[in-house]
Amino acid sequence: MTVFPNAKINIGLTITGKRSDGYHNIETVLYPLKIYDVLEIIPNPDGEGLEFSISGESLAIPEEENLCVKAFRLLEERYRLPAVKMHLHKDIPSGAGLGGGSSDAAYTLRLLNDLFGLGISREGLKDYARLLGSDCAFFIDNEPVYAFGKGDDFRPVRVDLSDYFLVVVMPDLAIATARAYAGVRPRKPLFSLEAKSSNPPEEWKALVQNDFEETIFKEFPELSGIKESLYAAGALYASMSGSGAAVYGIFREKVHLPELEGDCRVFYDAG
Ligand SMILES: C[C@](O)(CO)[C@H](O)COP(=O)(O)OP(=O)(O)OC[C@H]1O[C@@H](n2ccc(N)nc2=O)[C@H](O)[C@@H]1O
Ligand SMILES: Nc1ncnc2c1ncn2[C@@H]1O[C@H](COP(=O)(O)OP(=O)(O)OP(=O)(O)O)[C@@H](O)[C@H]1O
Numbered sequence: 001m002t003v004f005p006n007a008k009i010n011i012g013l014t015i016t017g018k019r020s021d022g023y024h025n026i027e028t029v030l031y032p033l034k035i036y037d038v039l040e041i042i043p044n045p046d047g048e049g050l051e052f053s054i055s056g057e058s059l060a061i062p063e064e065e066n067l068c069v070k071a072f073r074l075l076e077e078r079y080r081l082p083a084v085k086m087h088l089h090k091d092i093p094s095g096a097g098l099g100g101g102s103s104d105a106a107y108t109l110r111l112l113n114d115l116f117g118l119g120i121s122r123e124g125l126k127d128y129a130r131l132l133g134s135d136c137a138f139f140i141d142n143e144p145v146y147a148f149g150k151g152d153d154f155r156p157v158r159v160d161l162s163d164y165f166l167v168v169v170m171p172d173l174a175i176a177t178a179r180a181y182a183g184v185r186p187r188k189p190l191f192s193l194e195a196k197s198s199n200p201p202e203e204w205k206a207l208v209q210n211d212f213e214e215t216i217f218k219e220f221p222e223l224s225g226i227k228e229s230l231y232a233a234g235a236l237y238a239s240m241s242g243s244g245a246a247v248y249g250i251f252r253e254k255v256h257l258p259e260l261e262g263d264c265r266v267f268y269d270a271g
Contacts, residue, residue: 001042003111005103007035007092007270008138009168009241009248011159012193012208017186019150023134024181027148027193028242029157030099030138033270035168037104038089039068041111047083049076056090067105070132075109079118093265095174097242099135106132106139126152135242146194159197164236165251166271169226171264173245175216180243183215201250204237216244223247226260233257 011029018024037056044051050072052063063069068088075081086108092100106129113120120128122140129136130152137152138145145154196207217224223240230238230249238249250271260266 001111001115002038002040003107004036005039005092005100005107005139006142007033007096007098007100007103007168008135009033009166009246010097010210011197011204011239013210013212013242014189014193015181015184015186015211016188023150024184024186025149026151027146027189028151029144029159029193029197030135030147030151030154031144031159031161031271032142033098033166033168033267035092035098035267035270037092037100038087039104039107039111040087041108041115042085043115044083044085047085049083051083051085053085053087054090055087057092057094059090059094067101067132067136068108071105071108071128072112074128074131075112075118079116081112081116084112084115093170093174093246095176096170096246097175097177097240097244098168098170098246099139099242102133102135103139105129106136110140146197155194157194157197161201161250161271164201164271165254165269166248167230167235167251167255167257168241168246168248168267168270169230169257169260169264170246170267171222171226173220173222175220175244177243180212180216184211187211201237204250208237208239210239210241212243213240216240220245226264229257229260 235249
């Protein structure tokens with residue numbers, strides 16, 4: 001069986017406090033993108049356990065560190081899983097703030113559950129996903145949500161970008177999430193993002209911000225340059241996604257940005 005783990009963007013991101021478990025409390029809106037990896041899992045009756053292979057963008061991590069493998073191991077410890085062959089084709093840029101690895105993990109849980117009839121509920125899958133990373137649980141339902149706590153408690157949100165043209169720009173730069181969090185001082189926002197996101201994208205520029213931008217843009221000014229280029233090209237709203245390095249722009253009409261394509265991967269109509 002083959003599935004297509006998708007990426008996500010963060011619309012706004014406020015870091016509201018440091019938790020006793022070393023993580024941070026945040027609020028953000030998570031929104032699914034039409035940018036995909038490919039994940040195939042097939043029963044392997046002549047084999048044992050998990051045979052894993054990967055293609056596409058290389059990750060330079062040991063196999064057991066891959067979030068797909070971690071997801072398999074998590075279920076293997078709790079359920080009788082038949083031997084499988086798993087292949088992951090990476091196309092979502094990694095270290096981008098696009099949730100690629102998190103999505104791969106969530107889709108591995110969903111696929112094993114469906115393939116072998118494990119009977120795990122949606123909420124049960126989200127609880128397993130929470131053990132794999134803060135962004136993973138979002139990809140179980142994969143709907144736009146207002147996320148809070150560690151970023152894996154959700155409330156529905158009415159954000160619909162289907163009438164807009166979303167461009168995602170990915171420079172040749174990977175940013176480690178932990179390092180990005182270490183650089184930001186928490187703040188208490190006057191108004192919650194949950195309220196602000198009910199405004200249309202035309203009003204977000206003055207309302208909705210990503211708290212990582214200040215420190216990340218100081219270290220990587222080219223990212224701020226991309227954001228400004230998107231506004232210069234007519235974006236209604238532009239922002240870095242999550243802890244970066246991807247920067248996205250929301251346009252009313254279709255655009256083409258050849259000036260950005262030289263040094264970056266540009267994904268058009270991604271929303
Ligand atoms: C930046 C976001 O992508 C926004 O959606 C997420 O908050 C990060 O999600 P993620 O990549 O799945 O992050 P995890 O793999 O859970 O955590 C990586 C590291 O980021 C930091 N981290 C992550 C989430 C969070 N709420 N507070 C944190 O401080 C911690 O140092 C953690 O060790
Ligand atoms: N299947 C995978 N795909 C991508 N990265 C993976 C995967 N498994 C483990 N990783 C590791 O996780 C790190 C972060 O992966 P991921 O793509 O989720 O982060 P990201 O793009 O920064 O997204 P976000 O920070 O929004 O979760 C990578 O740098 C890589 O070392």
